[in-house]
Amino acid sequence: MMKECILKQLQTIEEEYSVKIIFACEAGSRSTGLATPTSDYDVRFLYIRPIQWYLSIDKKKDDVISLPVNNQLDLVGWDLQKALFLLTKSNPTLLEWLQSSIIYLENETITNKIKEVVPYIFSVRTCFFHYLHMAKGNYKAALKDDEPSVKLYLNVLRPLLYCRWLERKQTIPSVEFEHLLDVCEQGIKSEVAALLHLKKGRLVTPNFAMLNTYIEKEFIHLEHVIKEVEDQKEDLNVNDIFLYSLEHIWQIKL
CATH class of the missing domain: 3.30.460 (Beta Polymerase; domain 2)
Incomplete structure (x- = not known):
């Protein structure tokens, strides 16, 4: 064991x-x-x-x-x-x-x-900065690969969804990825789910172009959000x- x-x-x-x-x-x-x-x-x-x-x-x-x-x-x-x-x-x-x-x-x-x-x-602002920086760094690494890496994309989406959680709930994010889907936009959930299925060995093909568009759109949104975040x-x-x-x-x- x-x-x-x-x-x-x-x-x-x-x-x-x-x-x-x-x-x-x-x-x-x-x-x-x-x-x-x-x-x-x-x-x-x-x-x-x-x-x-x-x-x-x-x-x-x-x-x-x-x-x-x-x-x-x-x-x-x-x-x-x-x-x-x-x-x-x-x-x-x-x-x-x-x-x-x-x-x-x-x-x-x-x-x-x-x-x-x-x-x-607990500081929403500190955690927000940390996870946004992490997501951006992981995204740069993901784009360098000739073939899209499921692991790298999940490593982008996890801190990105942490930021969304912090924005909406103002609490410490759940570490379990499936719980983070609660704050994921409805239109992209199916592609995120496809990544999870592929990670677990199922034969599915996520739309990486759609994921890229979503990620880049989120970066723009979250950059505006961080300017307004206040700490308690x-x-x-x-x-x-x-x-x-x-x-x-x-x-x-x-």
Whole structure:
């Protein structure tokens, strides 16, 4: 079982790096519902080190653990201190991890405290900029291919639909692609559905010219929208969550 292999690798990381993993989830195509039988596993996790590491005067640069196990399994983790700092910036990547429906490991006592502050630090504007920039970059890559790539086009449409979700709902977008179809224009849904069917091995032919027209039209629309987006984001101090996590994991009193 792949889950057993993943949990074993996470345990190995804890032992080799002297850390405690407090959250581990699936990211990438498996979390978005776009996986095929040959898709790899992209595991993302948050970890915390012993208090002595944070109190040391040595400069800290190793706040990421990256461990490509093989071509089927890739693990990347962020130190909790780094993650909490990025959380205050409404980091879209971290918000996606917290939204994942595939959880391998979780200390709910800590993650519940993190999730409680998410609605207050969530920035529509920050996420909008991030996903619009991502969609444009992926579209340039898609156009360079001689043959249209289903994967690349889905990688354009996903952040594009995230932007539409942000515009209409003003909430954190669902990471599952099929949920994003709720905000997709009716006239293009059939072509997006054809991409999904083709990704899953069905013999269909999407109208890529129509998709290009839709994507370019959306870019123009979203560029106007971003100028009007206002934030309700609050500046919160998450130090208490970090201190609580240190106490809870290492059974100490600070």
